[in-house]
Amino acid sequence: MKKNSLFLFRRIVHVVSLFLLNGHFKTFLTGSLYGGKLKNICIPVLNCHSCPLALTACPVGMIQQFLALGVKNGYSGFLYIFGLIGIPSMFLGRFFCGWICPFGFLQELIFVKKFKLKFPAFLKYLKHILFFGFVLLFPLLFKNNLGIGTPTFCKYICPAGTAEAGFWGLASGVGRFSFVLFGKIIILAAVIFFSLRIRRFFCRICPMGLLLGFFNKVSFLQLRVNDKCDNCGVCKKVCPVDVDMPRDLSSINCIRCGKCVDACPQKALSLSFRAGK
């Protein structure tokens, strides 16, 4: 395999999937959101369904929306979304983060190697707080007068929602500038700032990434190392999310981007569906 062949292929997949997920160009004429059958499904990436270009539903948003309806009313919807995430993830694990996610793609494009910073260790468990707190627990707890919960991650945190839907909402007059939106813009600015200096910054704290990361342990697609490995450390150096390669091959942080596979001078690493080592 030629050097960087996976990288080039991944770039093509990123661009194609960006347009496949956000191909509702009719919105430029109508100004409306897409409302067809594709919105019945979600692809396990962070892509806000309130973006006027979005063709599919956001899994993180839909989990919160169904939980906000309460356990009794929302459980089948929650299971439906969980199933839609689980089936492809059983085959591919966090492949979606590395190859499909538009927000991950954006972060890769804006990263400047010259200003590189180390990811702060104290933020290691922020993704757990975001997922178990803001995505799963708080929408169940914080309810309005009608007894409907709040999608707290979407409302207070999600930088993808701010970038894809918030600014459009402001420009089109759907909503007015508010304190909550101001806070979200600050979060988006911080995420962009740190993404310039830390590779895949948001992917390391992404709640969707955490959920997909658990599937890295059991998915059919696995990173594998053969006995040609001489522990030179190149794979660890090129890893965009600082996985302890080649020891922690099924780490929940691995986004299956294949950079290590491309970089390995011994060609000891592979990303494959084979059942054995």
Next chain:
Amino acid sequence: MKMKNNVFLRIVLIVLFALFVAEGVRKGSSAATGGISSLICLACMGFR
């Protein structure tokens, strides 16, 4: 034996997730997903 167990576990999980999806479709959750995600979500935009 371990490999066989792993494959078996994976197949069980895939079937379980497929049942979740089937149950969701049966109860109209797929249509609800389409309905909810086609509406402008003011929370996503940070307006409420």
